Amino acid sequence: MKTIAKNERGGRIGTGSAKRSVARAEEFKRRMLAWPNPVEYVNNMYACHPGDGSAEYFKAVFGK
Amino acid sequence: MKPDASWNALWEGWRRRVEALVREHPLQLISWEATRRCNLRCIHCGSPSEEVNLDEELTADEVVGAFEQIATDFDMRQFHHVNITGGEPFVRHDLLGILRRISRWPVYRNIDIQTNGIVLADCPGILDELKECGVTGLGISIDGLEATHDVFRCMTGGFARAFKAARLAVEKGYTVTVSIVAHAKNVTEIPALFNIVKKEIRPRNFRVMTLDSAGRAEHLVGYMLSAEQLRRAIEFLRAEYARSCSTYADPQATMVELGCGGWMGTELEGMIRPLVFHCIAGINNLGILYDGKLASCSNISREFIQGDLRTQRVKKVWETQYRQFRHFEWKRCGVCAACDQWPFCHGGPMHKRAISGRLTDCLYELLKESFQPFPSPERTGPTLQVETADE
Numbered sequence: 001m002k003t004i005a006k007n008e009r010g011g012r013i014g015t016g017s018a019k020r021s022v023a024r025a026e027e028f029k030r031r032m033l034a035w036p037n038p039v040e041y042v043n044n045m046y047a048c049h050p051g052d053g054s055a056e057y058f059k060a061v062f063g064k
Numbered sequence: 065m066k067p068d069a070s071w072n073a074l075w076e077g078w079r080r081r082v083e084a085l086v087r088e089h090p091l092q093l094i095s096w097e098a099t100r101r102c103n104l105r106c107i108h109c110g111s112p113s114e115e116v117n118l119d120e121e122l123t124a125d126e127v128v129g130a131f132e133q134i135a136t137d138f139d140m141r142q143f144h145h146v147n148i149t150g151g152e153p154f155v156r157h158d159l160l161g162i163l164r165r166i167s168r169w170p171v172y173r174n175i176d177i178q179t180n181g182i183v184l185a186d187c188p189g190i191l192d193e194l195k196e197c198g199v200t201g202l203g204i205s206i207d208g209l210e211a212t213h214d215v216f217r218c219m220t221g222g223f224a225r226a227f228k229a230a231r232l233a234v235e236k237g238y239t240v241t242v243s244i245v246a247h248a249k250n251v252t253e254i255p256a257l258f259n260i261v262k263k264e265i266r267p268r269n270f271r272v273m274t275l276d277s278a279g280r281a282e283h284l285v286g287y288m289l290s291a292e293q294l295r296r297a298i299e300f301l302r303a304e305y306a307r308s309c310s311t312y313a314d315p316q317a318t319m320v321e322l323g324c325g326g327w328m329g330t331e332l333e334g335m336i337r338p339l340v341f342h343c344i345a346g347i348n349n350l351g352i353l354y355d356g357k358l359a360s361c362s363n364i365s366r367e368f369i370q371g372d373l374r375t376q377r378v379k380k381v382w383e384t385q386y387r388q389f390r391h392f393e394w395k396r397c398g399v400c401a402a403c404d405q406w407p408f409c410h411g412g413p414m415h416k417r418a419i420s421g422r423l424t425d426c427l428y429e430l431l432k433e434s435f436q437p438f439p440s441p442e443r444t445g446p447t448l449q450v451e452t453a454d455e
Binding site for chain 2 (some may be wrong): 018021022024025026028029030032033034036037038039040041042043055058059061062063
């Protein structure tokens with residue numbers, strides 16, 4: 001059992017890959033919050049996909 | 065620990081964009097409840113057929129006329145897609161005919177259907193026809209491992225058929241979401257189901273919905289998630305999301321997400337699903353119910369019906385009758401009254417709200433019960449103890 005979480009505001013988190021994973025997820029979260037349409041993906045969640053129309057969102061938020 | 069100013073600025077920008085969206089309320093999504101009839105009788109169904117008059121179902125001509133009227137009257141430049149729910153949409157024998165007709169309009173060539181998969185498994189040729197009708201996505205429900213699913217759905221072999229339908233849909237190139245409704249009897253099966261689904265179906269999404277106290281589930285005893293059970297589900301999602309989210313730009317990757325059961329707090333939002341949640345019912349989402357009544361989503365209480373497309377122009381109802389979906393203060397009561405998350409959440413999902421303002425449950429509040437002490441939002445978020453593989 002390891003403590004991997006903390007959050008966007010920093011604090012102690014686990015070491016190694018778990019720490020890097022959380023840091024990466026936080027970076028993606030920053031991009032989500034900055035995306036022009038605040039419900040871009042919520043629109044998809046109400047259905048069942050990120051379809052072709054959302055490719056841009058996924059590239060921008062989760063791309064390298 | 066001091067708050068991170070850059071995060072505060074991001075949240076403030078997000079909040080302002082939500083407010084702008086509410087002011088503008090462009091139509092981006094239509095949720096059409098195709099029918100309340102179903103070929104299953106699931107014990108948890110949130111929209112059961114026994115609660116309504118099935119004779120009132122819209123005819124094919126009425127459905128097509130409504131979609132034509134909407135395409136004519138609304139500014140569709142921001143329109144995104146049509147989401148078809150039920151009941152079970154495929155029990156409508158005229159469904160394909162309706163889809164063929166409405167998909168003649170280019171704006172309606174991005175259609176999703178939520179299904180239990182029974183008809184698709186038994187008649188897989190339909191998957192080829194759907195492609196010609198503008199259908200791009202399929203949502204298929206699998207509510208636990210085989211024994212659990214079949215009991216929950218009251219059908220021996222139901223799991224196998226849902227599984228088959230989902231696998232075939234992926235093979236045919238549809239964007240597929242596999243959803244599980246999490247409740248007290250299946251929550252421990254979520255990680256195992258996810259592993260099987262990811263390996264053998266490879267859908268785009270694996271969605272965890274939380275059971276709502278509505279429809280038949282309102283009368284179930286011992287099925288609602290406890291605080292500890294919710295924490296387990298959230299821990300799974302957070303750990304899996306952190307592990308896999310760097311692959312999500314790849315359309316072949318399987319994403320995990322919590323469904324629209326509620327706001328989870330500024331710390332967890334964006335860390336358990338590839339989005340920051342805000343209910344869009346009545347903001348950019350129009351619900352057309354099985355009988356032509358107009359609502360903000362096909363999932364919410366019929367107390368919130370705002371009009372009737374059989375007698376009214378949809379655009380006029382959208383512009384004049386949807387005030388309660390775009391002004392949130394009436395919901396600021398009960399647990400919402402003093403909640404620090406109100407500026408972002410605005411009262412959570414409409415499907416948990418009664419017209420009196422009463423909220424059936426709040427996942428954020430429930431989760432707080434299982435994290436002690438629960439840090440203040442000015443300092444940090446909940447620290448989750450997550451079982452992870454050794455590094």
